[in-house]
Amino acid sequence: MQEGQLAQRLNKVETSAIRELFKLLGKPGIISFAGGFPDSALFDVAGLQTASQQALAQEPSAALQYGATEGYQPLREQIAQFMQAKGVPTLAAQDLIITTGSQQALDLIGKCLIDEGDKVIVEGPTFLATIQCFRLYGAEVISAPIDAEGMQIDKLEQLIIEHRPKLIYTIPTFGNPSGATLSLERRQRLLALAMRYQVLIVEDDPYGDLYFDAPPPPSLLALSAQIPGSRDFLAHCGSLSKVLSPGLRIGWLIAPPALLAKAVMCKQFSDAHTSTFAQATAAHYLAAGHMPAALAKVRKVYAQRAQVMMQALREELGDAVAFTAPQGGLFLWLRLTGANGKLTDAAELAKRAIEQGVAFVPGAPFFSQNPDPTSLRLSFATVNEEKIREGVRCLAKALA
Template structure:
């Protein structure tokens, strides 16, 4: 007899982006598809030195089981950095170390979501969150994004007409759009949420990757306190392979998260936590991030200039001031899925936009990643893609 899978598996599909990445394993394909940091910027030598020091000074301890909350010196470092970079007071006790910020989403679902509960997300929204919350058979509500954040009128209407457990948002250089909430929109979101029985989950993996424009410091959680959770990660500022993220929460929420994590994996890798802590202790993370900003800023500029030269005027593209992504909107009559098939034949790849929409829209949109391609590849890949778009428009 066939095995019986849980009902939840019928509503969750393979990650569209992960499946695309299989196609792009062909080295001849110029890929703008993955949300990958540039591996040339991984601090390999410094991390190697940190790992050696950890092995020499805390060998057995670094390989032992540890506390669920995480390595206390690393949690204190993260708390101190929030004060330095964001200007907010966070205690080490409020920080829970996780196996990447993706695990935070899984823990949130386990702690808060019952089957059929409403989850409010941005439109378009982060695919990893859509996939994770779908595991809990959530019902998604979406709020549209304007150039400086969510449409507050639409958000207020959604909040007034529906009960939602969570509002999940990427407030800085959003994945996939690259858009950033203005200070006014951050305050507006907080004002609309205050006093309501809804949790605001503020995911911020890209916040320190600003390479132009004015730095927006306000954290929405700072306005909401107990009804806000903040997520962070070392994946974009150190190395994603370490799978080190964290969650900022307090009180009963923190206690429930610890229970859920204990049931999931007991704790995040002891060795990885100690190595990252040693790395940020012995080296300047600020200096390393400056290198990332300079490289990504240059790659972004090359992509924008190539788009201006090779894309037809009918294609609208965001101009992010940081992060890793651009977001393109084709004329309504065009399908980015069809364009993708043609693009692959011309050895260039991107991510069609439809999977970022839970309502089936977004057929004419797509995402471009500029962080993981050299400048010559960006110029050539955008030219190929522009030629493909022009060919489609001429049919």
């Protein structure tokens, strides 16, 4: 097949810069701060094994047969309870569908809502795959600036007035890649903006349970109960990937009924349903009450690793980098300051860092517009404390 025979929409996207970077990580001894993965050593293997055995022993037909596109009913009920425990009132199983990871939820939103030439607003920076997904469906992706408290609402409103977007996408809690958390006051203002301008907010929340100390502000979905009518302009994407296991590929979409119905229809066309075995396993795991202990464990580990990384950066790189301490999640977002004549090009630093034995992701690909070449993302999730210190020392050598 010749390239000219491929769909024209593929010209709007390119292979992920992050995935391309992973090809370099086969070099022996590389310490990787590049991935956005949870630490597989922290997976509750015993709990998942028991849950999968229960699924096969108690309901083998349901676990191994075709299932409903909307999802396995016991899991939908468990997810509804999980969300209710996080402050979302009056949520029932029929208000959500199970997706193959939250990435499919975002793809379904793009499929159902975006026409060629539509405008969507995302954070700058934001999750790279979301930019690619929305562009694939023909969207013009516009970047709204953020700071330590998340999306800057005043500037967002100006962009809404100027562009009249089809939707606004946000990761308000421990964002990827920024690590930023939208303040409570800004969350309330964002929901008010959605109603004022009749625009859908898409809340992506894969990291909200991974807080270090105090819990973050309530999700937009939880807060919507305090702002009558705002739920009609809100879609919420959730996932078990970062808190339980990415391999299960369990996510969910909560959305206004009309959008949810069309998402179910589009899901029928793509994969018929998410793995019933994975859904049954997750349902038994949640029903057994294992999640609170599993979350407590990973929160403690990630909090300690984040502290170790920040301390190492201060000691080894000093004022050559600037960052805001995250309150949770998996990432540190840095900016090269150029202090003392040090390098300010993160892409060049990434090449030098590989030579020194450490990998990270330059920040530019995370911007839909006006990329910041001085920015970079470090993940502390999968590296132990000793390796974190060693990796930061290697980064300092690359910056020297």
